[in-house]
Amino acid sequence: MTPDTKEVENGTTNGPSVSLRTGRKLTRNYDLMHLGLRLVSLLASIVALAVMINSKEKSTISLYGFEVPVYSKWSFSESFDYLVGVTSVVAIHSLLQLFMTSRMLLKKCSVISSRNHAWLLFAGDQVFAFAMMSAGSAASGVTNLNRTGIKHSSLPNFCKALHSFCDRVALSIAFTFFGCFLLAMSVVLDVVWLSEY
Incomplete structure (x- = not known):
């Protein structure tokens, strides 16, 4: 029996057993990060949705010396409607992913079961990230217009009122x-999961 064989039988080798333990540790850390991101993503989507849906106000503005009543609500703007729709869908997506991730962690399995599953998550997360970016950008344009008014016209800054x-x-x-x-x-x-496993 060689020293190498004794080390393998005793489990003292630095080869496969160490890398297996390291792989399990990396997978567990990945799973916990995945769970945390899903939870915070769900909360961010719910807050964005709830705050937008509760956005409405009545006031008056002075236009050419006349007091004009104004009323604004999120549903008056298509950009805000789009933001509400996208954040709703992302909240549902995040809730489903959080549920599936929690279930897999309770079973002590890896969050991602196969490369196909990883590719599906990769594609879905990208689509929803771009949708959130476009919704935020569209709503930002309308909000900026409300804050600055329209140059070279009498349209006022509505955000003062x-x-x-x-x-x-x-x-x-x-x-x-x-x-x-x-x-x-x-x-x-x-991407890290796909490159490592």
């Missing part, structure tokens, strides 16, 4: 972009 509405919309947009960042981080984790 409707500051609470504009602040809520801005907060919703910020959480939308944060959700986009979290989904992008999930894409990075998917």
